[in-house]
């Protein structure tokens with residue numbers, strides 16, 4: 633259950649992690665998580681090694697900036713080439729990564745067609761080389777985040793587990809879905825349990841955790857820690873709330889008015905990060921539905937947010953709905 637977590641050479645006070653979410657997991661999002669909760673660490677979104685190595689640093693702030701108010705950060709990389717991954721690993725270590733993860737689960741066609749994301753799981757020898765490239769170029773703990781096997785290839789989990797055990801990776805994160813499965817298919821806890829039983833290194837279980845009951849279900853796999861994805865968006869207090877629930881304590885979530893203020897704070901920080909109000913307004917459309925879980929007219933609210941052009945417009949809409 634909830635307890636300290638040792639990953640490689642680092643020990644974290646708890647074993648609940650905020651996972652990577654493309655388009656969301658940048659510094660303003662993570663700072664809010666730390667303002668309300670104490671995760672073991674939080675992740676960046678997946679960052680392409682090509683972007684890291686070739687784009688000017690000024691254009692990468694959304695991916696690489698750490699906020700002084702946040703705790704440990706795991707930088708998640710996307711790669712298909714060991715040399716590039718080695719250089720990117722050195723780079724993010726210099727930027728202050730506390731841990732480094734390789735994305736081996738992304739199902740998006742554009743990523744798979746480049747031989748990255750979940751496509752990496754089709755060639756365990758090549759994946760082994762990528763892991764070695766990370767291990768040999770950083771002193772921080774290294775992981776890979778995978779999906780599980782589909783029904784068609786029974787050997788897949790065994791082959792990946794063997795490669796992982798041989799590779800020297802410090803821990804493994806398992807999202808309990810096959811890459812072809814959407815979120816309407818339930819997370820397969822039995823497949824996460826397979827990796828827990830097969831490996832000596834810590835396994836982090838991921839998929840469908842949103843409250844104490846789903847957390848207990850994941851811990852029942854025997855995993856050393858858990859990762860929360862979508863449920864952390866729009867409720868940065870979730871990890872604190874779940875920890876309180878597990879200790880049979882009451883946790884008062886913020887009033888709707890405060891949630892509206894957190895939404896605006898999040899959006900304003902995004903605008904400052906990229907120095908673009910337009911960017912912040914577009915991002916607001918992405919996160920609005922998550923903050924509006926308890927808003928009476930959630931759909932109307934999201935429609936109104938989609939019509940906003942400035943942060944002042946967003947504030948006016950938030951004031952109308954978060955009451």
Ligand SMILES: Cc1cc2nc3c(=O)[nH]c(=O)nc-3n(C[C@H](O)[C@H](O)[C@H](O)COP(=O)(O)O)c2cc1C
Nearest residue numbers: 651652653654677678777807839840841860861862
């Ligand atoms: C919008 C969105 C973006 C995501 N981006 C990433 C990503 O950049 N890297 C990654 O490994 N997983 C990504 N994921 C997957 C999540 O990290 C997580 O594995 C998945 O949502 C299951 O966990 P959950 O049920 O707690 O959300 C993303 C998921 C969503 C919904």
